[in-house]
Amino acid sequence: MKVDIISIFPDYFAPLDLSLIGKARTTGTLNLSVHDLRTWTHDVHRTVDDSPYGGGPGMVMRPEPWGQALDAVGSPGATLVVPSPVGKPFTQAGAHELAGLDHLVFACGRYEGIDQRVIDEAADRMPVREVSLGDYVLFGGEVAVIVILEAITRLLPGVLGNADSLTEESHAAGLLEAPVYTKPVSWRDREVPDVLRSGDHGRIARWRRDQSMLRTLTRRPDMWADYPPENLDKKDRKA
Numbered sequence: 342m343k344v345d346i347i348s349i350f351p352d353y354f355a356p357l358d359l360s361l362i363g364k365a366r367t368t369g370t371l372n373l374s375v376h377d378l379r380t381w382t383h384d385v386h387r388t389v390d391d392s393p394y395g396g397g398p399g400m401v402m403r404p405e406p407w408g409q410a411l412d413a414v415g416s417p418g419a420t421l422v423v424p425s426p427v428g429k430p431f432t433q434a435g436a437h438e439l440a441g442l443d444h445l446v447f448a449c450g451r452y453e454g455i456d457q458r459v460i461d462e463a464a465d466r467m468p469v470r471e472v473s474l475g476d477y478v479l480f481g482g483e484v485a486v487i488v489i490l491e492a493i494t495r496l497l498p499g500v501l502g503n504a505d506s507l508t509e510e511s512h513a514a515g516l517l518e519a520p521v522y523t524k525p526v527s528w529r530d531r532e533v534p535d536v537l538r539s540g541d542h543g544r545i546a547r548w549r550r551d552q553s554m555l556r557t558l559t560r561r562p563d564m565w566a567d568y569p570p571e572n573l574d575k576k577d578r579k580a
C-alpha cells in the first residue's frame with residue numbers, strides 16, 4: 342500500500358519509523374512518504390494560512406498550496422483522507438475499507454481547517470473521505486493520521502504475527518474482547534480465572550464469549566444493540 346502524508350509538521354510522523362509500522366515500511370508492505378506542505382508555497386514567508394472570509398477566530402489554510410500538493414502527490418488510484426471534526430466517525434470497518442485501497446493521500450489540516458474548495462475540487466477527481474476520530478477537537482490532523490494509519494497497517498497482510506488476533510479483537514466480531522491474563526497465576530492476591538487454566542478449550546471459548554457479551558452489554562450498549570441477533574441464544578438477548 343502506498344501512503345502519502347501532507348502536513349506543515351512532517352516531524353510529527355517520526356514515530357512511524359518505530360515498531361510494527363516501521364517494520365511494514367522496511368518490508369515494503371507500507372510505502373510511506375511524508376511531505377511538507379510548504380514545499381508548495383512560493384512566497385518568501387512560505388505562507389500556508391490567511392484570515393477567514395466572513396470573519397471569525399483563527400486562520401484558514403490557503404487553497405493554492407494544497408491544490409499544488411495534491412496535484413503532485415495524487416495518482417489515478419488515490420483516495421484522499423482528510424481528518425476533520427466534521428468527518429464521518431472512523432471505525433474498524435472504516436479501517437478495513439481503507440486497508441483495501443492502493444494509494445491513500447492524507448491531508449493534515451491545522452488552524453481552523455482547510456479552505457473548503459480544496460476538498461470540493463479534490464472530490465471532482467478522486468474519492469475523498471473526511472473522517473473524525475471522535476467528538477472532541479484536536480489542534481490538527483497529524484495525530485488523527487497516526488491513529489488511522491496504525492489501525493490500517495495492523496490489517497495489512499503479514500504485519501501482525503498472529504493473524505488470529507484480528508478475528509478475536511474488540512470490534513472485529515461486533516463485541517468487545519474478553520479480559521486477558523498471563524503469569525503469574527497469583528498476583529497481589531488476585532488469581533487467574535480457573536477456567537483459563539482448565540485446558541478445556543470449548544469451556545474457555547464459551548467463557549471468553551460470555552465475558553465479551555457481558556462487557557459489551559455493560560460498557561457499550563450501542564454496540565450491543567447492533568449485535569446480530571442470529572449470534573445470540575434467546576436467553577442471552579434478554580440479558
Ligand SMILES: Nc1cc(-c2ccc3ccn(Cc4ccccn4)c3c2)[nH]n1
Pocket residue numbers: 424425426449450451452453454455472473474475476477478479480481482485
Ligand atoms: N476528531 C477530530 C479531528 C480533529 C481535527 C482534524 C483536523 C484539523 C485541522 C484543524 N483542526 C483544528 C480545528 C479547530 C477548530 C475547528 C476545526 N478544526 C483539526 C481538528 N479534531 N477532532
